[in-house]
Amino acid sequence: MTDDSLPELARISDVHEVRPALRDQLTDCWTEVTNSGGAAGFPFPPVDHEQVAPVVDELLGSLDPRRSRLVTAAFGGVLAGWVVLRRDPHRLVEHWGTVHHLQTRPGLRGRGVGSALMRELREVARDELGLEQLHLAARGGEGLEDFYGRLGWREVGRWPGALRLAPDDTRDEVLMLLDAL
Template identity: 40%
Template sequence: MSELEFISGPHRVDDPHPDLPQALADLLGRATVAGGATGFTATTELDTITAAARRIVDDLSQRPKPRHVLTAGQERTLAGAVVLRPGKLPVQRHRGEIEWLLVDPELQGQGLEQQLLDAAAVQARALGLTQLSLSTRSGQGLEDFYADRGWVERGRWPGSLHVSENDHRDQVWFTLDL
């Protein structure tokens, strides 16, 4: 029996629960420490990660929403989340960016990543978006993960991400037509 059978979601977050900022920070921290491509390093201070999560959740109360969050939970723990940011400028309003795709490291590879991406695509279509973009870092097999799901690599910046003192990775951009 898969652990995913006990996961609720993905759910669109319209009215954030007061515990969501901390739950998102905890998930972001777990993914970061496990080596996830979160934009943070394993040595990033917890206060910095918590502040980033709080900014994401605070955006959910603005109208129009500058970001949309979809979550999946397991008991009282956030198992996964995806953050979608629609384009702001008039020439970008047809597209959105997946800012974060986060899955608890213990649940990775069981399909939750795909469920969250699918939910983000549904939400993007509901917002009238026709394209999605995201960026990730090389060296983790993520290029194949996204390519296998129809995302098209549009470019890379060699060595632009400094994961640690001696670990420099490419930043890789992908798009998906909806």
């Protein structure tokens, strides 16, 4: 028996595991998130499928079983959200990973998708990649510090005024750490 209220999670470590339908869903999700004002890598909406697709292809092409993972969440085969984890290959910092592009489809927010993705990512980091800590940078002014804080992350610094979204909209970049994997 399955619980339809919980997303189905998948771990992907190689571009060859990504079917064209998933690639299109990733692109559509990223487009929707960006166009709804989400802080997901395209700071100046609107964007369209043609702009986002090459960036998705680049991201998928960089997947490597030793250094990165894409984690997806779906309801009934429909992508609800996704996140990427990367490990730097340099020995000095190979014990930690960086979280990129956590996003959930706007119409599916409030169903625990983001939290489920981050919990799964924590397991992947610890159990599959042997990482000791995770880092991320979040756009200030979005309430993301509270979201990540509820999942055990802590703020370790800020780059004040680092992000200029418009002449009258400058935000901090918030640096966060999860070190109890």
